[in-house]
Amino acid sequence: MRWEPVIGLEVHIQLLTQSKIFSGESTRYGAEPNMQACAVDIALPGVLPVMNKEAVRMAVKFGLAVGAQINHRSVFARKNYFYPDLPKGYQISQYELPIVSRGHIDIEYDGAIKTIGITRAHLEEDAGKSLHEDFHGLTGIDLNRAGTPLLEIVSEPDMRSAQEAVSYLKKLHALVRYLQICNGNMQEGSFRCDANVSVRPRGQTELGTRSELKNINSFRFVEKAIKFEIERQIDVLEGGGTVVQETRLYDPGKDETRSMRSKEEAHDYRYFPDPDLPPLEFDESFVEAVKQTLPELPDAKRDRFMSQYGLNAYDAGVLTTAREMADYYEEVVSASGADPKLVANWVTGELSGYLNKDNREIADSAVSSTALAGMIKRIADSTISGKIAKEVLDAMWNGEGDADAVIEKRGLKQITDLSAIEKIVDEVLAANPVQVGQHASGEQKVFGYFVGQVMKATSGKANPKQVNEILEKKLRS
């Protein structure tokens, strides 16, 4: 392919502080319009911003987690533009001196590890919302969101495909949730993404003209919008045209991007240092204190899961994508005392299937880690077979109680009485003389048929290991 796409992402995450970045008002989502907007948030004459220290801590936490430079002195600036949901007529943001600069995140794509640079991360306030429906042609303004703390995370243009961009975004998403600085809810706008996309002839070092894609608020849309935009730019260039620098809006309904405003129409934001806020300054001891609060990060946890539990890279990766999932897994391992690989199979397999089916997060799992551990214990002590366990889990998921209760109620306890199994094996062999003959003449696959017949006769309750052993013994003799 002649063309090389170049992609950089700007991600806005809403920080999980109790109160807004410059006022004491609550940041809770979903209140009635304008019920969480105080004098500062609605920009009454005379009000002043006061920095929320918790937001600073969270920004530093992020910076430490991506190996970035933490700037002990950063400056808030005003970004000036008029819009009805921007009460002051300017947004307080960081411009020349951000709190975090020069970090990186490693992504895995196609089995290879690639480092994506993070140019900077800066603190700023969110705007309110303009509501264009339900107002008879007028616009309603809801300022509940105004002043919610945001961390804008700007990557280097290090990604070369839509898939890489999505890998980076997923990694970032997992990380900020690990750090408990953002709930990652993309539907509510807690985690938002803009993408800068350009293409250039392969081998060229100079960057092509980029467009900025807005309104891509799901992993799927990010991938589709970037793919569309890459194709569009290539078409323009191959048709002899030039790409113009502009902001484009992604329309998920039509799966296309369309021009929102050109460079010429771009605002002159007239940034200047906010005279209401002194430079944000802290010393190394503050950074050290934040460092103490850092949890084990996804990559480190994945490596530990591989070495400590003997998991393969894939399972370890799946289990550590979300902190809650990893915690759940470790709880089951510890409570069941069972083989960690067996636990991994159940968590990444059956349980994840149920979660996906019901569209639930692990935190809302209908089967708790203790309950799952209880069930796995019964597999480990041969009370039930793996196959029966699936039935048990289904019953547990549907609220029939814990594993022991389900086993008891449904009579699923495995038959481990050797003489009972022997008796059934004898009956099966006696009833199938043709197959016994086939086996004697070397047709090994008939063995599976016998196992199936025994299991059928016991409604699956016979211990498969014992059935195998007895069958082998009997057929040999």
Add this chain to the structure above:
Amino acid sequence: MSLERSIVKLSAALRAKEVSSVELTRRYLERIERHGELNAFINVDRERALAQARSADERIASGKVGPLTGIPLAHKDIFCTDGMLTTCGSKILANFVAPYDATVIECFNAAGAVILGKTNMDEFAMGSSTENSYFGPVRNPWDRDAVPGGSSGGSAAAVAAGLAPAATGTDTGGSIRQPAAFCGITGLKPSYGRVSRYGMIAFASSLDQGGILTPTAEDAAVLLNVMAGFDPRDSTSVDRPVPDYSAQLDHGIKGVTIGLPREFFGEGLDAEVGLAVEAAIDEYKNLGCEVVDINMPNCSLAVPCYYVLAPAEASSNLARYDGVRYGYRAPEYTDLTDMYKKTRSQGFGTEVKRRILIGTYALSAGYYDAYYLQALKLRRLIAEDFRRAFESCDVIVGPTTPTTAFALGAKVDDPVAMYLNDIYTIPVNLAGLPGVSVPAGFDSAGHPIGLQIIGQYFDEGRILNVAHCYQQATDWHKRIPNGFE
């Protein structure tokens, strides 16, 4: 009882129950009404004032008395006052009833003071004559055809005319000291960060500072005691202890070194003003002060520096007046942009629009470095001038203004001539230092002359003491304009 021109004496009279707060408040309310021609007030809330006075009298009766309990005060209409119109002298806020109290108002309310009303001012504190008010110009009690100075012209006229015992003001480039000089009263601008800006409607945030206009330096100390202090709601207020300013007035000034910036006595200074200031310096020598010459080489650039920085900040600070949430909105418009344009074109006056345009220009891409950044550098150089000067003196003394009060209308068409009126006051704001203007004589037209005393950071106690000692030795501050006895 004659009207005492001293808060200290009024306070004593209230405590001795020679007069009640209600009586006192009524007396001032009557005077405000009688002298409506000065146009010193935008809004007077009689009932509210009397209710506050009654509750102050109850406190006095129960013996819970502070120095300001029951003292009526006027507040510049730039301080948000819960439940009262707070217009900032602008059409765009002409209907704005503030839903909260500025910290300064809270302080005075807590001290038991009474709010007489809100004083007239240049729109958004932009002006040096109080001719830029949507509510019409204020007249100078010493000469009704002259301006009272600005932007705190309503406060200055009210105190000079005895319509209020004292008043609050704000000073961004001289807006307390210059009208105090023009009206023959004492005007204190504290150090930047000494008084909370919360609830004080912003003009230029890095320069704005609340202060007071009073008959005497002694009164200024009493009021500063109440209004100074750290406010967690204002990140630029400074967290350091507030001394008892009144207690610092007992100190003599023998041995105090006064610096005279030669640059403040050059071209542009009216000869009569110059003579009065020289006479005041002689008085200080008599009182035992040493006088040294100092140099302020960069101060000549203070006015251009200020007229980049202040409008730049203002252009952003005033963006919130967009007709969306409160205040004036144009009655007719076609779409959002048209609503913004019409609201702001109709809602702001000429001078405010001029400064918004200047500030927007100075911050624009391609001009920012040449104007805004350059002005920031100059600001540092000017602050450095002061730092160096204070190595050889304790206070800096000079004229507050180059001339005395000029005629109404004389400079409205010449903004630069108007701006140059603040040539001696602006450097003090750029450096963030405290300054006080005290009456130091009259010119041949009978207009008062102001003497400016500038101190080091947070040295309000010292400059008030230097002002107080001068007032102990002179009686300029005791003069009362004809018809306002």
